Amino acid sequence: MLFVPVIVFAVLAAFFWRGLSLDPTAMPSALVGKPMPQFELPALEQNRGTISSTELVGQPYLLNVWATWCPTCKAEHPFLVDLAESGVNIIGVYYRDDTSKADGWLTNLGNPYLMNIVDEDGKLGIDLGVFGTPETYFVDAAGVIRYKHVGLISQKNWQEELGPIYESIKG
Template sequence: MAKISPLMIAPPAIFAGLAALFFFGMQRENPDELPSTMTGKPAPVVQVTPLGDKTPFTDADLRSGGVKLLNYWASWCAPCRVEHPVLEDLASQGITIYGVNYKDKPGNALGFLNELGDPYAAIGADENGRMALDWGVYGVPETYVIDGKGNIVLRFAGPITERVLESQIMPAIEKAKGTR
């Protein structure tokens, strides 16, 4: 009787394991969406510094009731320019948006807001990226929908376009309001 070597079993076992990983990974609803362990949990602590003469926000602001967005952005970020008109529109509709200027030069950040408008109810700087690490930010822009208790309802990585607004952000805002 021939002996079966572990070296003969290893390749098919590895292949089966990888195939299972790929199969279950493809079963996600949106394979392009970056997963977040923050959804459903309290928002991490706010650690921002003032940006110029802009009013900074605090940790208490995120937990003060009402739905709000927290948006990470930077002047050097091209997709941030793309999403900016959508943020301006949301702010004009009464949605509270807090801005976190990420690893940016204050003069450049203020110039960006002077040029494109300021949709933020309050804003702070995260010059060294420490707060972004605590929030699990992959890059900018990145936006969080936060409910009235300060819990994260949705994390969206990338620019908010009209399509994203309709398909993800607005449903998350409604969920945060408790109507969905």
């Protein structure tokens, strides 16, 4: 009986030690390795009509979930513009936001997106398992999600981690 508190303490200490080694930003996705969810939603660009998931198959791309109310989206936006100018294909998912604000945002900050999917009610976001913005999905040419990144994309994490992942899905 004398050693029970010591054993309990040792077990709790082991759990806490393990918890300290985990990455709190890691958000695994059940969709990695699976096809993009099927959808047909309005395009932000008025002349496009709708965009369906079948239109996106054939080229690798980043699917970037963003909104004008998101301060981190604003912080990552200039780097996304740089990526697009360097040839990275980026599709936007304009998530749960007033579409009237998007035009000013893209005009003032630049438009890195090949096209923007309007997900006003968040249904595509639910199908993707979006927790918040920004989130970026790396999708291969066959339409399979290969990686999910939660949070800001920056020069540093692009060079160290994300860029090589994108290069690998380009084949």
